[in-house]
Amino acid sequence: MAEEKLTTRSENFSEWYNQLVLKADLADYAPVRGCMVVKPYGWTLWENITAALDKEFKATGHVNAAFPTLIPMSFFEKEKAHVEGFAPELAVVTHGGGELLEEPLVVRPTSETIIGYMYAKWVKSWRDLPILINQWGSVMRWELRTKLFLRTAEFYWQEGHTAHSNPEEAKEEMFRILDIYANFAINEAALPVVKGTKSDTERFAGAQITTSIEGMMQDKKALQSATSHYFGQNFAKAFEIQFVDQNNTLQFCETTSWGLSTRMIGAIIMTHGDDQGLVLPPRLAPIQAVIVPIFKTAEEKARVMEVADRIFKELKASGIRIKMDDRDNVSSGFKFNDWEMRGVPVRIEVGPKDVEKGSVALARRDKPGREGKSFVPQSGLDSAVSSLLVDIQAALLKRATEFRDSNIHEPKDYDDLKTIVSDGWAFSYWCESKECEAKVKEDTKATTRNIPFDQPTETGSCIVCGKPSRRKVYFAKAY
């Protein structure tokens, strides 16, 4: 329950975020360092996210399965880059049943290895391909610096793992999924994201190509919101995932993996939230509209509740996720603030005056105060609320897109780049060398986020070294 004012975003963005997560009732700190409890309200939001994605995965031919949490340590040593990437953050089980284990077991930080092992068992012929499996679950990475939803030791996600007979099909899969992520982010979460390819240094451990969607948070830092990887034959060779093709030749598979996590919730918070609290996109909000009845006397209560109950039933019947706040131990003013903290898109106030006039007060969460409040007739309220939800969804995307666009700049020279990334994203030509990337990071703490797919046709020169460059990249400080 919300009881006090939030630290404002301008005072301390990080503190604003920490307080908001707790006060909006999304999650709480668990007794184990770096672990979180996702509370029912936060989990319902996650369920709405998973439902939308799961539908798209299935529509594109994927099926769900479950692989074990524990993975033999030796599996990680089979792919060199993979083990080097993940070794520092593995949690390892050394004992079972009171006995020291012969081989330590890793609590999965991601499942490429065990799934690769299983795929090797399952794939014999080109007829077995492609394999398109997704898993919903949690993974563990021993993080040193944690933050609820953005970086916790254990987090929830989906990981898709596919095996194909040729590189074209595998790459197509990688791009198909990235599109699903981007469309989800834009259309469901109202997050304007950029799609692109990661640089060599930012690539996933063991991948040949990593693509990502990147969003800009209100502090102008970038947040990688989902990734889709093409592995080539790296994991197929490490785990001997082989098939006999139509010409009776033994071939290695081409594999991919892709994931989207509860970090998405962090992106929603930091993109849409304001100083009153959480602001949820209507399509994902656990509660889309809340009714706050207002009355003084028992006689008023009877009249108000009759109308409020009728409205509740009507809106529910029209498919709106609606909540009646009939608590009698807190004031109406408290309820207004409370639901604003939780980010409910629409509030419907019903008081004695509304009963007389046949109206209600509608307040939209994306425009706090008087500006977002209007008085509408009770008749036809279901369609009024439905269209308001659509308006809010669109307004959130528009606002976030304008914010992002007004904070991406093209630097004239290297000094200009330094200035830009101190408070925004820089978009510029880059020669794609590790050296220039490292120099920017050292000078500014900004990293390359991704190289967007949409590129100008003409070439340019690297913003760091001046060498001829084919593509532009986003530089930004990132979470």
Next chain:
RNA sequence: CGGGGCGUGGCGCAGUCCGGCUAGCGCGCUUGCUUUGGGAGCAAGAGGUCGUAGGUUCGAAUCCUAUCGCCCCGACCA
């Protein structure tokens, strides 16, 4: 891992330097009455091995030793 800070009712803190009666305060919680259109008021209550263990002392939240944990700041990560 390096640097800084903190452990006292559910939460936020005071008290610790300089040991002393029954460990306080705010918020929240319970009950009752009055309230309710932007974070209500009054009254009466419940709730604490002072992180843990050991030591010094007539007496320890306070002094000593050890230990555990958490938060913040610096190198990797969805």
